[in-house]
Amino acid sequence: MAPYLQPRVEDDLRSLLDEHALLHQLVDGLGSPLNLVLPDRLVRNVAAFRAVHRKHHLGGGVWFAHKANRSHALVRALAATDAGIDVASLGELQHALAAGFAPERIMATGPKSPEFLWLAARTGAVVNADSTVELADLAGIVAAHGLPPVRVLARLSGFASTGTNVLTRTSRFGIAAGDLTGLWETLEKHAGQLDFLGVAYHLDTVGLPEKAIALEGCLHAMDEAHQRGLRPRAVDVGGGFGVNYLADARQWEAWTSELTGAVLGRRPPITWNEHGYGLRNEGGTVRGALSVYPAHRSVAGPDYLDRLLSTPSAVHRRPLGTLLLDSLYDLHTEPGRALLDQCGATALRVEEVRGDLVRLAGNGGDVALEQHGVLMDPILVPRTRTEQAVDPSGFFLLGNLCLEADLLTRRKVFLPQPPRPGDLLVFVNTAGYLMDFSAGDALMQPTARTVAVSRGGGGWRWRLDEQYWPVTGREGTA
Amino acid sequence: MRYETVTDVIGNTPLVRIDAAVHGLRNIDLYAKMELFNPFGSVKDRAAWNMVRDRLPGAAERGETVVELSSGNTAKALAVIAGMHGLPFRSVTNRMKVPEIKDLLLLLGAQIDELPGRSECLDPADTDDPLTRMYRTVSAAGGGYLHTDQYFNPRNVEAHARGTGPEIIADLDGRAPDYFIACVGTAGSSSGVARVLRGHDPAVTVVGLVAEKSDFIPGIRDIDEVHEVGLFDPEVYDTIEAISSAEAIDGLLTLVRRCGTLAGPTGGGAYQGAVRYLRGVDAELTERRTAVFIVCDRVESYMSYLRERRPELFAQAARPQSVRSLTTDDLAAARTIGVGDAQEWIDKEVPLVVDLRSPFAYRALHIDGSINIVDDLFGEMLHGGLPFGRRQPVLLVCPVGEKSAQYAALLTRMGHPDVRSLQGGVIAWRDAGAELVRD
Numbered sequence: 001m002a003p004y005l006q007p008r009v010e011d012d013l014r015s016l017l018d019e020h021a022l023l024h025q026l027v028d029g030l031g032s033p034l035n036l037v038l039p040d041r042l043v044r045n046v047a048a049f050r051a052v053h054r055k056h057h058l059g060g061g062v063w064f065a066h067k068a069n070r071s072h073a074l075v076r077a078l079a080a081t082d083a084g085i086d087v088a089s090l091g092e093l094q095h096a097l098a099a100g101f102a103p104e105r106i107m108a109t110g111p112k113s114p115e116f117l118w119l120a121a122r123t124g125a126v127v128n129a130d131s132t133v134e135l136a137d138l139a140g141i142v143a144a145h146g147l148p149p150v151r152v153l154a155r156l157s158g159f160a161s162t163g164t165n166v167l168t169r170t171s172r173f174g175i176a177a178g179d180l181t182g183l184w185e186t187l188e189k190h191a192g193q194l195d196f197l198g199v200a201y202h203l204d205t206v207g208l209p210e211k212a213i214a215l216e217g218c219l220h221a222m223d224e225a226h227q228r229g230l231r232p233r234a235v236d237v238g239g240g241f242g243v244n245y246l247a248d249a250r251q252w253e254a255w256t257s258e259l260t261g262a263v264l265g266r267r268p269p270i271t272w273n274e275h276g277y278g279l280r281n282e283g284g285t286v287r288g289a290l291s292v293y294p295a296h297r298s299v300a301g302p303d304y305l306d307r308l309l310s311t312p313s314a315v316h317r318r319p320l321g322t323l324l325l326d327s328l329y330d331l332h333t334e335p336g337r338a339l340l341d342q343c344g345a346t347a348l349r350v351e352e353v354r355g356d357l358v359r360l361a362g363n364g365g366d367v368a369l370e371q372h373g374v375l376m377d378p379i380l381v382p383r384t385r386t387e388q389a390v391d392p393s394g395f396f397l398l399g400n401l402c403l404e405a406d407l408l409t410r411r412k413v414f415l416p417q418p419p420r421p422g423d424l425l426v427f428v429n430t431a432g433y434l435m436d437f438s439a440g441d442a443l444m445q446p447t448a449r450t451v452a453v454s455r456g457g458g459g460w461r462w463r464l465d466e467q468y469w470p471v472t473g474r475e476g477t478a
Numbered sequence: 479m480r481y482e483t484v485t486d487v488i489g490n491t492p493l494v495r496i497d498a499a500v501h502g503l504r505n506i507d508l509y510a511k512m513e514l515f516n517p518f519g520s521v522k523d524r525a526a527w528n529m530v531r532d533r534l535p536g537a538a539e540r541g542e543t544v545v546e547l548s549s550g551n552t553a554k555a556l557a558v559i560a561g562m563h564g565l566p567f568r569s570v571t572n573r574m575k576v577p578e579i580k581d582l583l584l585l586l587g588a589q590i591d592e593l594p595g596r597s598e599c600l601d602p603a604d605t606d607d608p609l610t611r612m613y614r615t616v617s618a619a620g621g622g623y624l625h626t627d628q629y630f631n632p633r634n635v636e637a638h639a640r641g642t643g644p645e646i647i648a649d650l651d652g653r654a655p656d657y658f659i660a661c662v663g664t665a666g667s668s669s670g671v672a673r674v675l676r677g678h679d680p681a682v683t684v685v686g687l688v689a690e691k692s693d694f695i696p697g698i699r700d701i702d703e704v705h706e707v708g709l710f711d712p713e714v715y716d717t718i719e720a721i722s723s724a725e726a727i728d729g730l731l732t733l734v735r736r737c738g739t740l741a742g743p744t745g746g747g748a749y750q751g752a753v754r755y756l757r758g759v760d761a762e763l764t765e766r767r768t769a770v771f772i773v774c775d776r777v778e779s780y781m782s783y784l785r786e787r788r789p790e791l792f793a794q795a796a797r798p799q800s801v802r803s804l805t806t807d808d809l810a811a812a813r814t815i816g817v818g819d820a821q822e823w824i825d826k827e828v829p830l831v832v833d834l835r836s837p838f839a840y841r842a843l844h845i846d847g848s849i850n851i852v853d854d855l856f857g858e859m860l861h862g863g864l865p866f867g868r869r870q871p872v873l874l875v876c877p878v879g880e881k882s883a884q885y886a887a888l889l890t891r892m893g894h895p896d897v898r899s900l901q902g903g904v905i906a907w908r909d910a911g912a913e914l915v916r917d
Binding site: 057161163164165166167168169205207209210219222223226249253256257260264284285286287316317318322323325326327328 | 574580584589590591592593594691692701702705706707708710711835836837838839840841842843852854877878880904905908916
């Protein structure tokens with residue numbers, strides 16, 4: 001049995017991929033690679049996160065992490081909902097403002113330049129601060145320019161666990177949760193400039209126990225703030241809710257087993273140059289760690305948030321969501337990847353087929369699979385439908401850069417039948433971080449155009465990304 | 479029997495026949511090697527003791543800490559032994575998956591380090607596993623650690639090659655069993671016993687049992703994970719089969735309910751895997767054969783594991799006075815009161831205001847004059863009857879008025895004439911601008 005990794009493809013994205021003629025027309029007209037985004041699905045994903053808030057009776061907002069995708073259409077579609085947006089640069093802040101986000105619905109996160117801080121403060125966005133120094137700088141800007149107080153969140157990190165010692169990777173972000181005296185002093189000193197909304201964390205881990213500890217740590221910090229007479233009212237649990245990329249968990253189990261076997265030399269390689277994805281063979285024993293995103297996640301996205309909120313606090317023996325609610329705190333989330341689940345795909349044209357080598361009009365930067373370790377099989381969209389026997393075979397996907405290392409993925413992908421030049425290979429579910437996150441034009445190869453696709457008039461309507469606005473112009477006649 | 483020290487009690491466990499009426503094999507005598515009789519409760523006592531015994535002299539003077547990658551029985555045995563010899567014990571683990579074991583380790587004074595989960599934003603340059611990183615820490619410290627290294631330490635295998643294996647042969651009157659079935663964790667017991675049995679009779683069939691992938695049976699590795707074990711050698715086993723946690727629990731239930739053997743899930747898995755394998759062999763047999771499997775540890779530590787997977791085993795009769803027993807009619811009969819009316823009522827009738835939120839939240843802000851009984855506790859109190867008189871009006875408050883309405887319904891059903899639930903809860907109270915205080 002070929003080690004397939006067949007992607008999870010749902011509703012709209014699934015039916016769009018059946019539109020072979022449309023897909024070929026688009027790539028013929030706009031070039032390969034081509035990004036497709038589905039703004040309507042993003043709107044539904046926001047609603048799914050909202051439903052988790054409702055289930056736990058929690059107020060607060062869902063803030064889309066803009067860095068996951070820079071499409072205009074996605075951000076503009078989001079502006080039409082009640083969601084917020086989390087911007088991590090001056091450019092993203094300007095983009096959000098231009099897309100129609102009122103500043104109340106914008107949160108500035110990440111490393112911030114003075115210009116970024118100023119525009120956030122001037123417009124009235126929430127500032128999610130990484131350090132007390134940043135808070136003091138922000139207060140300075142507000143005071144010097146006579147601006148109204150800015151709503152701030154303080155990002156914390158380095159939470160202590162009880163019972164067992166839960167280890168966490170060192171973070172470059174955040175204020176050490178162990179000693180918050182400096183934070184309280186800064187907030188008290190600049191009370192006229194900073195409106196303290198609450199505390200935040202954003203952990204880079206898929207591990208629920210670490211997040212539960214962080215959320216509990218935030219609740220304790222909120223309590224400490226109240227003891228000092230401050231009046232915070234919200235906790236921001238960041239993102240990292242994850243996406244399930246694979247349709248069938250058993251394929252992931254089979255593939256990882258085959259990879260282990262290949263690393264040990266017990267079966268022919270299933271990767272380019274016998275790459276082990278972090279696993280290595282040391283004297284017949286496997287060492288290292290599989291360094292790919294867990295393609296199958298049984299609990300991901302809104303379900304993961306639900307699970308987190310249902311996790312009992314170690315100290316209070318009460319679900320964390322209930323503790324938030326008890327204290328009347330708002331809950332803020334910043335999902336990126338999870339909000340973009342099923343919101344996009346990237347199509348590349350097959351240029352040449354040589355044995356098990358398939359060369360594509362596009363490269364590893366256009367579909368950042370390897371950087372994010374997600375390795376699903378692409379969907380084959382033949383140019384002409386022919387009755388061809390199903391003959392599953394494995395292929396290596398080569399990119400269009402004149403570099404030995406330019407493969408779309410080092411994994412051998414499996415297709416139901418061999419591709420031919422002119423066919424399309426479509427990588428699905430790329431909207432979250434995989435689309436043009438790493439694209440560049442170092443070798444002057446074209447970068448992808450992006451097209452926004454939505455259902456309309458009984459079929460599909462498409463617009464260039466920059467042409468998309470969530471308005472038809474026909475509202476008055478409806 | 480008198481012993482000078484409890485570590486002398488390790489080993490020499492009995493071999494007990496499983497009743498044929500239970501396993502149903504016609505031509506095979508099936509025996510359980512009762513490793514659960516070891517003093518600290520498991521087969522790992524043997525390996526733990528054998529790995530540290532020679533390194534204990536002077537370890538306390540050198541200020542060494544015993545360290546091992548374990549979230550289960552090896553950690554337990556090492557924690558006990560370390561404690562007996564005045565050494566600290568540190569257990570490094572991916573995740574403590576069995577809460578009872580975690581609590582027991584903490585009780586024994588162990589330090590438990592749980593390794594971080596996988597990074598969400600992947601760093602492809604970071605291909606180090608936590609294990610490698612931990613090895614580096616242990617060796618970089620240049621001493622200070624007594625690392626038992628159970629997955630690579632030949633003394634783990636040796637404990638069974640010298641103890642468990644020969645004991646089985648002796649108890650079978652000098653013969654090796656025809657079949658030996660064992661779960662594979664560190665591969666220590668299966669490899670050690672197999673070596674001895676084969677040395678005695680090369681015709682012995684050795685069956686290794688691993689967990690199904692993405693399933694979890696405490697103490698057993700899955701088919702990929704066994705390859706990370708230095709002691710694992712596929713040549714040891716004639717066949718390797720996977721068992722599911724469901725099968726392990728079925729086996730556990732047979733052992734505890736019908737065989738008087740209080741085995742944990744690993745022992746249950748070994749029994750179920752043994753019977754499943756032997757059933758196929760049994761049909762073809764014309765003469766009697768003998769088979770042995772290992773019962774690794776005891777059932778008591780796995781209550782939450784079992785409860786999570788088979789809640790029906792713990793089914794208890796519903797208690798009469800509980801919110802779960804409320805009908806829609808009960809709920810409809812509950813009285814609610816809006817914020818404005820509630821303020822008036824509080825001023826006039828002075829009801830007892832019970833805040834059902836956590837003490838944590840209550841401390842931060844609450845309605846003046848209210849008392850705090852967190853809902854779980856309030857629910858417990860009601861099992862025993864009304865905790866206040868019928869002439870005392872009561873206002874129940876919670877964050878949004880949902881739980882308070884349930885408890886108001888329950889109290890009403892229990893015969894309280896004037897209990898009301900604050901509509902919209904403390905959030906509505908706050909949003910209406912009504913006063914909230916803190917102490």
